[in-house]
Amino acid sequence: AKDYELRQYETAKWVSTVIRGETQKEAMRQGFWKLFHYIQGKNEKEMKIDMTVPVTCLIKSGCTDFKISFFVPFEHQDSPPQPTDSDVFIEERKAAAIFVRSFGGFASPEKYAEEAEVLARILRNRGQPFHEDFFYTAGYDSPFKLFNRHNEVWYFKK
Numbered sequence: 001a002k003d004y005e006l007r008q009y010e011t012a013k014w015v016s017t018v019i020r021g022e023t024q025k026e027a028m029r030q031g032f033w034k035l036f037h038y039i040q041g042k043n044e045k046e047m048k049i050d051m052t053v054p055v056t057c058l059i060k061s062g063c064t065d066f067k068i069s070f071f072v073p074f075e076h077q078d079s080p081p082q083p084t085d086s087d088v089f090i091e092e093r094k095a096a097a098i099f100v101r102s103f104g105g106f107a108s109p110e111k112y113a114e115e116a117e118v119l120a121r122i123l124r125n126r127g128q129p130f131h132e133d134f135f136y137t138a139g140y141d142s143p144f145k146l147f148n149r150h151n152e153v154w155y156f157k158k
Contacts, residue, residue, distance in 0.1 A: 003101065004119055005099075008096075009096050012093055013092050014072060015069065016068065016069040016070075018067045025109055036051075044081050044082045054138035060133065061132075099156075101122075103151050103152075112137040131158060132155070134156075137152070
């Protein structure tokens with residue numbers, strides 16, 4: 001469809017942290033830095049790991065916990081170094097079909113929520129079953145990139 005796409009993601013490992021009781025914007029900031037320290041060597045192998053995209057944030061309806069994640073690069077998927085920060089963990093996300101809506105610009109929490117609502121409305125109108133109680137935000141650009149920015153919202157297909 002022109003206003004969204006359906007992607008099939010394979011099972012993969014992500015490095016994640018959960019920030020509780022903050023605004024989404026503050027949770028993203030805190031979570032990003034915890035994960036950035038992990039890839040800079042705050043792990044059991046003291047290994048530097050390449051930064052990957054997207055950076056995702058799990059948004060659950062009515063919940064103030066935010067799970068921020070970095071994709072573990074392909075060369076480390078088999079055995080990512082374990083985090084030394086107790087707030088950071090490796091998770092395996094199972095293969096899934098995901099509805100994706102892309103948009104440009106600088107994405108605020110409000111903009112992500114708005115785009116997620118547009119995607120949810122489109123999916124409902126087209127009779128596409130999806131998990132409505134949560135969505136992911138996905139950011140692909142450094143804060144220093146000013147133009148041609150790429151952001152997404154993801155709903156998992158039922």
